[in-house]
Structure formats: C-alpha cells, structure tokens
Amino acid sequence: MIELNIPYQDVLFTTLNVIFMAWPLLLISPLQRRKGILPGMVIMWIVLAIVRIILAFNPRPSLILIPEPLNTTLFLSAGAVLFVVLILASLTRRRRA
Numbered sequence: 001m002i003e004l005n006i007p008y009q010d011v012l013f014t015t016l017n018v019i020f021m022a023w024p025l026l027l028i029s030p031l032q033r034r035k036g037i038l039p040g041m042v043i044m045w046i047v048l049a050i051v052r053i054i055l056a057f058n059p060r061p062s063l064i065l066i067p068e069p070l071n072t073t074l075f076l077s078a079g080a081v082l083f084v085v086l087i088l089a090s091l092t093r094r095r096r097a
Contacts, residue, residue: 013058016051021065023048023075042086045079 019026026048030040052075055062064071 010060013055013060016055017058017062020048020051020055021063027078038082038086038089042082045082048075049079 027041027044030037
C-alpha cells in the first residue's frame with residue numbers, strides 16, 4: 001500500500017492564498033449577472049473575509065499581489081463601501097414602496 005504524506009494544512013493555506021490573491025477579480029465577478037449584483041458582491045466579500053481570517057493563522061508568509069498593509073486596507077474599505085451602498089439601496093427601495 002502506498003502512503004501519501006501530504007501536508008493538508010499546507011495545501012489548504014496555499015489554496016486559500018491563491019483564492020485571496022485574486023480578491024479584486026472575485027469581488028467584481030457578480031457584475032456578470034444582471035440581477036442581484038450588489039447582494040452577490042456582498043456575499044463574495046463575506047466569503048473572502050472568512051478566507052482572510054483563516055489565512056491569518058497561516059504560519060508561513062502569504063503570497064500577495066498587493067503589498068501589505070495596502071492589501072488589507074483596500075479589502076476592508078471595499079467591504080465598508082459595499083455595506084454602505086447595500087444599506088442605502090435598501091433604504092431607497094423602502095421609500096419608493
């Protein structure tokens with residue numbers, strides 16, 4: 001029997017790191033659809049925030065395209081803007097109804 005000594009933690013962190021490196025592209029991916037653009041972007045940001053939290057426990061340095069702390073600042077700012085726009089959009093819909 002062949003035993004594979006795969007460091008699953010390394011595979012997990014590497015996979016999540018590759019996903020998070022593309023956060024700007026993933027964040028705008030819901031723009032391809034016509035309906036539900038804003039909620040889709042907020043959901044994608046939440047998923048990416050969970051990935052970022054998991055990556056905080058990575059013992060190795062992360063691969064990033066945008067240098068830190070600019071990467072984190074841009075990511076958190078994008079989330080704040082998305083949530084503000086979502087709240088304003090829901091308030092606007094309530095006033096029209």
